Amino acid sequence: MSQTGILYLIPSNLAEDTADQVINEQVRAVIKETKYYLVENLRTARRYIGSLKTGVVIDELHFEILDKKTTPAEVAKLMGPALQGQPIGVISEAGCPGVADPGALAVAFAHQKGIKVCPLVGPSSFLLALMASGFNGQSFTFHGYIPIQKKERIDFIKQMERHAQKKQTQLFMETPFRNNHLLEDILQHCQPDTLLCIAKNITGADEMIQTKSIKDWRKAKPDLHKVPTVFLLY
Amino acid sequence: MSQTGILYLIPSNLAEDTADQVINEQVRAVIKETKYYLVENLRTARRYIGSLKTGVVIDELHFEILDKKTTPAEVAKLMGPALQGQPIGVISEAGCPGVADPGALAVAFAHQKGIKVCPLVGPSSFLLALMASGFNGQSFTFHGYIPIQKKERIDFIKQMERHAQKKQTQLFMETPFRNNHLLEDILQHCQPDTLLCIAKNITGADEMIQTKSIKDWRKAKPDLHKVPTVFLLY
Numbered sequence: 440m441s442q443t444g445i446l447y448l449i450p451s452n453l454a455e456d457t458a459d460q461v462i463n464e465q466v467r468a469v470i471k472e473t474k475y476y477l478v479e480n481l482r483t484a485r486r487y488i489g490s491l492k493t494g495v496v497i498d499e500l501h502f503e504i505l506d507k508k509t510t511p512a513e514v515a516k517l518m519g520p521a522l523q524g525q526p527i528g529v530i531s532e533a534g535c536p537g538v539a540d541p542g543a544l545a546v547a548f549a550h551q552k553g554i555k556v557c558p559l560v561g562p563s564s565f566l567l568a569l570m571a572s573g574f575n576g577q578s579f580t581f582h583g584y585i586p587i588q589k590k591e592r593i594d595f596i597k598q599m600e601r602h603a604q605k606k607q608t609q610l611f612m613e614t615p616f617r618n619n620h621l622l623e624d625i626l627q628h629c630q631p632d633t634l635l636c637i638a639k640n641i642t643g644a645d646e647m648i649q650t651k652s653i654k655d656w657r658k659a660k661p662d663l664h665k666v667p668t669v670f671l672l673y
Numbered sequence: 674m675s676q677t678g679i680l681y682l683i684p685s686n687l688a689e690d691t692a693d694q695v696i697n698e699q700v701r702a703v704i705k706e707t708k709y710y711l712v713e714n715l716r717t718a719r720r721y722i723g724s725l726k727t728g729v730v731i732d733e734l735h736f737e738i739l740d741k742k743t744t745p746a747e748v749a750k751l752m753g754p755a756l757q758g759q760p761i762g763v764i765s766e767a768g769c770p771g772v773a774d775p776g777a778l779a780v781a782f783a784h785q786k787g788i789k790v791c792p793l794v795g796p797s798s799f800l801l802a803l804m805a806s807g808f809n810g811q812s813f814t815f816h817g818y819i820p821i822q823k824k825e826r827i828d829f830i831k832q833m834e835r836h837a838q839k840k841q842t843q844l845f846m847e848t849p850f851r852n853n854h855l856l857e858d859i860l861q862h863c864q865p866d867t868l869l870c871i872a873k874n875i876t877g878a879d880e881m882i883q884t885k886s887i888k889d890w891r892k893a894k895p896d897l898h899k900v901p902t903v904f905l906l907y
Contacts, residue, residue: 454703461794465694538803538810546807548883550870560695560876562794569772570682570792573780576772577817580841607814614687622771635853643796643839650784 444521446549447473447528448536451487453667454643458490461562461642463545467493469559474529475520475536477545479507484530486494505529507541535563539583539612562589565610568638568669571648572608574672579608585621593628600629603672618663625670626660629653636671639663678755680761681707682770682781684795685721687901688877690711692724695796695876701727703793709761711739711779718764726763740886741775748778749792755788768887773817773846799844802872802903805882809907819855827862834863837906844905852897858903860894863887870905873897 445470452458471493478484480506487499503517509559521527529536529545536542537558549556565581580602586592615623625635632655639647639661647661650671686692700826705727712718712762715738721730737751755761763770763779770776771792799815815837820826833843847855859869865888873881873895879893884905 460699461697463695463697463763468694503740535804537758537805537807538800542804542811546805547884548807550807556805556807556882557880558801558875558882559803560766560781560794560796563797563800566769566800567794570776571771571780571790573771573777573782573784573790576774578778578815580812580814582812590869594867641792646791648790648792649779 443554444524445526445538445555445557446521446524447560448542448546448556448565449484449528449530450535450559451530451533453533453564453641454520454646457485457642458487458603462491463560466506466559466561467491469526469528471495473526474499475501476530477503477517477527478530478572478646479504479506479532479540483532487530505541505545509541509544510549511544513530514548518545518548518552518554522552523547535561538563538565564640564641564667564669565601567641568636568648569608569610571638572671572673573638573650574608574634574636575606578606579610582609582611585611586615596625596628599672600633603633608671608673610669612669613644615663615665615667618666618668622660622663625672626653626657629672634673636643636673637661637663638669638671640666677788678758679760679789679791680755680779680795681760682776682780682790682792683762683764683819684769684793684797685717685734685764685767685799687767687796687875688880690775692721693877696725697794700795701725703760703762705729707733707760707762708733709759710764711737711761712764713738713766713774721764739779739841740759743778745778746781748782752779752782752786752788757787767867769795772797772799783894796876798872798875798901799902801875803842803844803881805872806870806905806907807884808839808842808905809840809869810842812840816843816845818847819845827858828857830862833906834867837867840860842905842907843904849899849901851899852900852902855904856859856894856897859906860887860891863906867881868907870907871895871897872903872905874900875903
């Protein structure tokens with residue numbers, strides 16, 4: 440235990456029942472030593488820690504919620520144990536904390552207070568999609584969730600396509616129940632020879648990662664409804 | 674074994690002697706089943722597979738070099754075993770294949786031929802740096818190695834700073850023996866209140882990840898000479 444505390448960024452599995460496969464020994468060792476957690480979702484965090492079968496007694500752990508409603512002032516309070524020298528773990532809903540979740544708030548606070556930040560290795564859907572796309576990994580932009588409004592969204596897609604044409608890979612996502620609409624918009628508004636990689640349910644049993652031209656995707660569209668998907672243009 | 678073959682993207686450890694900690698069970702299971710490898714560096718790939726202690730006999734494996742000199746025509750030949758239904762593994766010098774290494778060539782070929790591409794979970798220095806920076810992970814650009822020429826390089830740094838001011842995190846790297854020069858350029862040409870995260874020897878025993886303003890970094894500069902480092906502006 441460090442005297443100034445430590446903030447562990449603890450990844451969790453993306454697809455159900457895959458923790459045994461994708462979570463490494465270091466994550467297990469950290470969970471055995473950590474009593475305080477800031478989590479995006481209480482139920483999934485508890486279930487995740489239980490699924491690692493480290494022998495930890497879940498009822499002896501302290502969980503606090505860190506989600507998109509948490510204010511910076513609240514974060515300062517939640518980080519109390521770290522200021523007293525305790526290790527704290529951040530666990531997001533799925534994947535790596537601090538990327539597309541509120542974990543960054545706790546990290547920013549830690550840097551301000553000189554608390555050591557230790558990111559642990561684990562699954563990240565956008566990284567796995569990038570690796571498997573075959574696109575340029577030396578230069579890329581991740582946009583997170585793209586605009587919902589029709590006009591703004593189509594402009595955004597066309598702008599991403601222009602960057603992709605300059606050899607910068609473009610990664611983006613959509614709320615899963617709107618995935619099929621997003622795919623329609625991409626197929627309708629991108630050029631026939633632009634490459635699109637669709638990475639669906641990464642690390643899951645029905646994982647599908649395929650790169651094709653827009654004109655080839657137009658011939659046979661996959662059903663992405665309610666399935667976590669990363670889209671890449673190049 | 675799939676009839677159309679499969680291309681596994683196999684991550685390796687970043688820092689020395691950390692494979693036991695950061696490499697998961699799925700990677701070990703794939704290595705037990707895979708006889709054909711495309712690797713960036715023969716010696717480090719053999720040593721890596723040996724270090725996992727899976728019981729695999731290294732001398733029974735087939736290694737081919739896939740590096741920056743490999744042409745697309747050569748890749749087609751190297752991928753022969755996959756076309757005959759064999760699993761092939763890609764291993765880069767360190768970290769995740771397909772991101773900042775020639776692995777993407779093999780992936781692009783696989784997509785063209787309908788060979789399944791399976792990315793495995795493992796360490797990625799830029800992802801860990803992003804998680805631990807406290808910066809915006811919903812919108813970021815990774816630039817890989819930035820220009821070497823002085824004028825072009827300073828323009829590039831200033832342009833990145835403008836994007837960072839628009840809340841898009843900027844990630845970049847330099848050849849380790851030029852790290853201190855890059856740091857000088859950043860400190861000289863960025864605004865005092867711009868935030869810089871320096872992530873040095875990630876996953877290593879002397880890992881250092883700190884976020885400070887440019888004006889605070891100016892007061893005490895870390896020595897980054899010959900140490901793998903990711904830089905982030907925000």
